[in-house]
Amino acid sequence: MQHRKICFIGAGNMAGAIIAGLVTSGYPADLISVCAPSGKNRDALAEKYGTRSSSENITCAKEADVVVLAVKPQLMADVCSELQKQVDFSGKLVLSIAAGVSVARFIALLGNGLNIVRVMPNTPSLVGKGMSGLYAPEHVGQQDRDFSSELMSAVGKVCWVDTEEGINHVIAAAGSAPAYFFLFMEAMQQEAQRQGLSADTARLLVQQAASGAAALVEANPETPLSTLRENVTSKGGTTFEALKVFNERELSAIVAEAMQAAITRAQEMEKLF
Numbered sequence: 001m002q003h004r005k006i007c008f009i010g011a012g013n014m015a016g017a018i019i020a021g022l023v024t025s026g027y028p029a030d031l032i033s034v035c036a037p038s039g040k041n042r043d044a045l046a047e048k049y050g051t052r053s054s055s056e057n058i059t060c061a062k063e064a065d066v067v068v069l070a071v072k073p074q075l076m077a078d079v080c081s082e083l084q085k086q087v088d089f090s091g092k093l094v095l096s097i098a099a100g101v102s103v104a105r106f107i108a109l110l111g112n113g114l115n116i117v118r119v120m121p122n123t124p125s126l127v128g129k130g131m132s133g134l135y136a137p138e139h140v141g142q143q144d145r146d147f148s149s150e151l152m153s154a155v156g157k158v159c160w161v162d163t164e165e166g167i168n169h170v171i172a173a174a175g176s177a178p179a180y181f182f183l184f185m186e187a188m189q190q191e192a193q194r195q196g197l198s199a200d201t202a203r204l205l206v207q208q209a210a211s212g213a214a215a216l217v218e219a220n221p222e223t224p225l226s227t228l229r230e231n232v233t234s235k236g237g238t239t240f241e242a243l244k245v246f247n248e249r250e251l252s253a254i255v256a257e258a259m260q261a262a263i264t265r266a267q268e269m270e271k272l273f
């Protein structure tokens, strides 16, 4: 992939996951600077991966070819306003990983003609199993689109969405989604423990069931998910009874409502931040 100087503004969970995945996949660490007010996370990243660590957003952004905005959405306006005063963004590529901050908002904050790509990643990027959705307005050139794809492909799979609204659909189906699966696994672990298994054994059982199921999905891209489910569900057996409970409680409706709630919140955030 192309190697450009990248500056991460923000050193939290998501930036850390992308940086870890990038460096592990061979991206030169000395081309990556990580900025945050507190040294804690960025110094830990520097120690572990050899990235540069700084408290100077402006200096790092000035020196970079690519600026990755990785702060919380509610801080984005302040961070961008500071940058805009001293950094010339023409010729730079800006990637935002924030939920709920629109391209129009970034253009208002950082200037007309901004080369901006919105990326919606997720934390499994940390282990190279990320999923990122990308969106760029029409004026962003092919080279910058390709670089953004390559960058995020280093930490997982990527897809492009044709409209900005699609980013909110990516949030619901992938950005926020690891948490849905963690919640489900937590509930299973709790019940397995309540039934008498040790915490470690309960975790191992749930972990292997989840990662095994995901691996089967991945290994059989042509097989409908419903077929994989049916392969587990013996007639008159145990799985059938378990699934009946989920269906009677309308799991699909719960999932739909939860995904829609994520989208609604992203839309609200677009108005707030």
Ligand SMILES: NC(=O)C1=CN([C@@H]2O[C@H](COP(=O)(O)OP(=O)(O)OC[C@H]3O[C@@H](n4cnc5c(N)ncnc54)[C@H](O)[C@@H]3O)[C@@H](O)[C@H]2O)C=CC1
Pocket (backbone or CB within 6 Å): 009, 010, 011, 012, 013, 014, 015, 035, 036, 037, 038, 041, 057, 070, 071, 072, 073, 075, 079, 097, 098, 099, 120, 121, 122, 123, 175, 176
């Ligand atoms: N955590 C996740 O699973 C995902 C998060 N995102 C997005 O990623 C962004 C960051 O989220 P997290 O990493 O979870 O948050 P976080 O709270 O873990 O990290 C935020 C980072 O920003 C830094 N920061 C605060 N003020 C700053 C400033 N003035 N200048 C530079 N850095 C500053 C903090 O020190 C911290 O390192 C958010 O916009 C979120 O919407 C997107 C997809 C998934």
Ligand SMILES: O=C(O)[C@@H]1CCC=N1
Pocket (backbone or CB within 6 Å): 099, 171, 175, 176
């Ligand atoms: O919860 C959030 O707002 C962020 C965006 C997707 C995952 N975490």
